[in-house]
Structure formats: C-alpha cells, structure tokens
Amino acid sequence: IKAYVKSDLNGSPTINVGSGSEIDTTNQESEIRSIETLAIDSSEIKENQNDLVVSGKIDGGISTLEFTNRRGEPGKALRMRLKGKDNAVTRVVLWGKDESLLPKVISQDAKIRLLGVRTKTGNQGLEIHGNEATMVEIDGGKEAEPxxxxxxxxxxxxxxxxxxxxxxxxxxxxxxxxxxxxxxxxxxxxxxxxxxxxxxxxxxxxxxxxxxxxxxxxxxxxxxxxxxxxxx
Structure with missing residues (x-):
C-alpha cells in the first residue's frame, strides 16, 4: 500500500516502499511458487536469464567498487564470486549495493542466496548481475571474535x-x-x-x-x- 514503481539502472521496473507505506500479509492460498523452489545453483545458470534466485557459496573475498553512472552520479557495487556444486566459480556484481548490507562475520564457503538477479556475458564469461532491488541472504554472524x-x-x-x-x-x-x-x-x-x-x-x-x-x-x-x- 502506497508503494511506487520506478526504473532501475537497466530500465527494469522495481517496486519501491517508503516509510509511509504498509505491507499487509494474507492467509489466502497462492499458486505463486516459493523462493525455495525457484532457487537454482550458480552452476546451473545460462545466458540471458532474468529474475533469478541463485544460491551458492562465497569463493574468496568481497569488495566494493566505486564508479560514476551514466547520469554522472557516484555509485557503488558489491563484487564477489560464487562457487557452485560443481566447484565452478561465477563472478557476481551487485550494482547499487555495498558492504553495509553484509554481516560483520562471514566464514569461508559461507552459503549465499541472491534474489532478483540476471545473467550477463562479461569479459571473463557468464556473470551474475544484480541491482538495488536485489535481495541478499547470507550466512554470517553479528560479532567478530579476537x-x-x-x-x-x-x-x-x-x-x-x-x-x-x-x-x-x-x-x-x-x-x-x-x-x-x-x-x-x-x-x-x-x-x-x-x-x-x-x-x-x-x-x-x-x-x-x-x-x-x-x-x-x-x-x-x-x-x-x-x-x-x-x-x-
């Protein structure tokens, strides 16, 4: 209720919910598939796929990229690599995201799920790209240890x-x-x-x-x- 739709950097529509909006849940049965049934392993992605739910394990480090978008505005992107069940590694770029959304502690090979991403062929092969509307679910903790x-x-x-x-x-x-x-x-x-x-x-x-x-x-x-x- 009181949400609005605008285009992201790629021209795709995204639903935006502000502080004055409300979200009501319903008990009605739905034929919409659950997130669990929609999720695919990162080793299963193909070219030109959109609106994917992709799961895998983090391979290596996570970094933030700073850039200037086509409107001349500064922006950020989160970069990482996902490892699939076949141990194949896929590059991930989440535009409009930074490290603030991540847990403070992320272990080696932590499980991660990306909701609302697409595939794109880059210089290093097939990549996973997300935007501001992408949701990131990642195993991690809130407090670091000495x-x-x-x-x-x-x-x-x-x-x-x-x-x-x-x-x-x-x-x-x-x-x-x-x-x-x-x-x-x-x-x-x-x-x-x-x-x-x-x-x-x-x-x-x-x-x-x-x-x-x-x-x-x-x-x-x-x-x-x-x-x-x-x-x-």
Whole structure:
C-alpha cells in the first residue's frame, strides 16, 4: 500500500516502499511458487536469464567498487564470486549495493542466496548481475571474535591503507586491511591480537572501531617455520 514503481539502472521496473507505506500479509492460498523452489545453483545458470534466485557459496573475498553512472552520479557495487556444486566459480556484481548490507562475520564457503538477479556475458564469461532491488541472504554472524596472528608482511598502499598478511596458529594465511593506522607500529614477525570490525573469510578489516595490541605468543609459527625447501 502506497508503494511506487520506478526504473532501475537497466530500465527494469522495481517496486519501491517508503516509510509511509504498509505491507499487509494474507492467509489466502497462492499458486505463486516459493523462493525455495525457484532457487537454482550458480552452476546451473545460462545466458540471458532474468529474475533469478541463485544460491551458492562465497569463493574468496568481497569488495566494493566505486564508479560514476551514466547520469554522472557516484555509485557503488558489491563484487564477489560464487562457487557452485560443481566447484565452478561465477563472478557476481551487485550494482547499487555495498558492504553495509553484509554481516560483520562471514566464514569461508559461507552459503549465499541472491534474489532478483540476471545473467550477463562479461569479459571473463557468464556473470551474475544484480541491482538495488536485489535481495541478499547470507550466512554470517553479528560479532567478530579476537584473532591472533603473526605478521608476515606489512606495507602501505596508494590509498594510505595498511595492508598485511598474517599467519594463525594453524598456518593459515590471513589478509588484513587497516584504514586506521593501528598497525603503524607493528613490524614483520610481530604477533598481534586484534578485534576486527569485519571478517570476510580469510580477510580482516581493521578500522576505528577495532582493537589491536602486540603480544607474546609462542604457539604461533615463526616465519622460519613457514619456509619450505624446494626439495620438500
């Protein structure tokens, strides 16, 4: 009630509901199929499909793309990759979305479902594209837990963001992005305990809401422990 329809970036109609709108549920039976029956695996998509419900697992990291649209206005898009049942990987771009819609903690191979997407052939093959009306359902948590790693490499990029690679107690690599200079006094080989603001698989985000401290912890492998001879 009191909703309106407008076109998205691709010219498709979308229903917009504002603060003055109301949504009423009905108990009437409907022949409309449920979301569960509409969903297909990301390995099953084909060319030129629209209004899809696609499920899969997140493969790798999630990033935000900033761009200028055809009206000259700044915009954002969320980029990720989905892995299907056959382990095939599909690139995903959700126009008009950013990381604010994601849980703070997303594990490796987290399950995800995209509602209202289409397929498009890009430079790297078949892709999944969404827009502002696309709904994203993803397994994740609200609170991050402390992480302890030994810093293997650390440097500053062109955006004055500190980037580091750490190793945890299981010798897994952890990728750290710090926008608040909390790692400015940390050196290669140091062990840190941090409370990240976001965790996307093996990628941690540190900002002003995070906590970082240098600690002594002999249970974390040293850099020499990680070196492997070619003969091995």
């Amino acid at each position: 992480v302890i790693v030994r810093i293997a490499t650390i440097n500053r990029n062109e955006k004055e963001r500190i980037l580091a690679i750490g190793i945890d107690d299981k010798k897994n690599m952890v990728y750290i992005s710090d926008s608040s200079n909390m790692l400015s006094s940390i050196n290669n080989g140091d062990v840190i305990e941090c409370m990240p603001s976001k965790v996307f698989g093996s990628s941690l985000t540190i900002d002003n809401d995070s906590f970082v401290r240098k600690i002594d912890n002999d249970s974390i492998p040293t850099l020499s422990d990680l070196r492997t001879k070619i003969s091995e």
